Amino acid sequence: MAISPLIAAFGLTGASATTASAASLTEVTNFGSNPGNLRMYVYKPDSAPARPAVLVAVHYCTGTGPTFYSNTEFARLADQYGFVVVYPDANVSGQCFDVSSPQALKHDGGSDPTSIAQMVRYTLQNMNADANRVYVTGASSGAMTTNVLLGDYPDLFKAGAAFMGVPFGCFATSDGSGWNTDCATGKITKTPQEWGDLVRGAYPGYTGPRPRMQLWHGTEDEALYYANFGEEIKQWTNVLGVSQTPVFTDSPQSGWTRTRYGSAGTQAPVEANSFQGVGHSLPASGMAARAIAFFGLDGSGGTTTGPIRAAGSGKCLDVPGSSQTNGTQTQIWDCNSGANQTWTRTSAKQLTVYGGAKCLDAAGTAAGAKVVLWDCNGGTNQQWNLNSNGTITGVQSGLCLDVTGASTASGATVGLWDCNGGSNQQWGLG
Structure with missing residues (x-):
């Protein structure tokens, strides 16, 4: 499987999650049948309430659950706001997650997404976590996995935040390989309806609510080209039934354009964040907190x-x-x-x-x-x-x-x- 573009380009810039908390990252085994042969790590902060929310944080190619724990801000934010973080760990050469196989693109179809869903179910059952507050985020391969999980498991996840991903189904292959060059280089385009149908087809018969999506991408991404960002917007606005015309557009910082679809608030159905001149190097410091706010996990209690x-x-x-x-x-x-x-x-x-x-x-x-x-x-x-x-x-x-x-x-x-x-x-x- 060709994974070198992701390996070469990824530069994680998030701040360390090290804190003074006595809580630590713990590996969990026997969480399910685990068809993807993944490892599961959990961080439950000392501040966790009796019924905590759950965030699944999915690493990039060449990464691990422990490195994503150490090198991103999600665990520090968990200390602050009391949610549990689950860190899946890919267990194949190159440490990428499967977002390509037919099994990966189907509800409970097997492979990595099913293993991650089993991790969530284990956490809900064994940590008394809140099934109404389950979220997923990830970078690069983890962002692609975020797209896949929201498509496969709309009944499990309430929202996702994808840092440098591609649409659900874009990376699909039929030859057993895990790499789709046409998708990676932004050559696959579809209508919003076509993209939306791919998501809806992952779980035939599902008629419940769909999870919200927050998207992040740099215009100079050399691994997963920027064109994928626009295709993701088309897909998720269609899935969520909102207009492709943004309700709100602003620039929180120079070079950063933020658009919201379906609603102007912090927890819009779809939010898209574009960064002029930025490559395959997200999330940067402070962005994790924006994702947490999008999820509503920032302790605001409705504020x-x-x-x-x-x-x-x-x-x-x-x-x-x-x-x-x-x-x-x-x-x-x-x-x-x-x-x-x-x-x-x-x-x-x-x-x-x-x-x-x-x-x-x-x-x-x-x-x-x-x-x-x-x-x-x-x-x-x-x-x-x-x-x-x-x-x-x-x-x-x-x-x-x-x-x-x-x-x-x-x-x-x-x-x-x-x-x-x-x-x-x-x-x-x-």
Whole structure:
């Protein structure tokens, strides 16, 4: 099997998962029939609650479960948020996972995906884990496996995050080899319906909900070409029944374009992250935390924290001059990660800033009313709905959060206005 492109190109840049926790990585044997002959490693942090969530973290070619544990941030995040991490370990020459054989591309068909599903079932049964919070992520071969697992086991996984993968079924071969050059080099293209049918065909008769997908890829990927990123978007938007036109687009950092499909929030049905000039070298430091937030494993308990970006301008909802004076009207400004641009949506539908010290407040109920900073008081004028079409509407007024005059300039004020579908009324949190 030709695996050298992945071996040569992969450069893991995630921070070490080493922590002060007394918990350690443990190998589990006899977790099932294990048709893929994989090894299973589990990290259960000391902070795990009585019924923890489960994250499956799948390594790249030439990697192992223990190295993926040591060289990525998922275990550190597990210490912080209390979920269990399962690290499958490929047990063949080259340490790649099977995403090519007919057995791998079928629900309980055998091979590596079935072994990983058995690991999850073992964890649910023996660690009292929460079957409603099971997720999967992976890099390179692990990202391809993430795509396959979401297709094979929509009944088991709630969401996935694929760092540098290819669509489900793209790597399929019929000659017994594990490498598909046409797929790797981005030469396989299909319609969204064709890609979606491959996923649906993996589990005939399944009619339940489908897992959400978060995608990551660099434009200069020399191992699994960037064209695969677009094909993945086509596939998963079709599978999840949402438009290929993004609801929300922004640039969290220079060279990073993020698009969300079906919803503008942190946990959209599909999120795609593209990195200009980046090769086969993801996840970089900090990206694991973004995946954890996408899964909802970041301990928010229904809250989400981050900047609120205006779709029309790419700028952030901002408190001018970092003021904490009641009545200060909000504006849009170049995103800078400041405390005056870091908002939290609480379970009470508030949008708070400065660590909860102040709330986003509608100073009236009519179109044109200012949206200002005010002490949090629980009023309905401080409650906001984050809607699937990207709008933020006031609970009291029903009006949309609006950049005045559809301006895209820094300093443009923010108020309430009748909802009209404009990009100046579309926002993304996180």
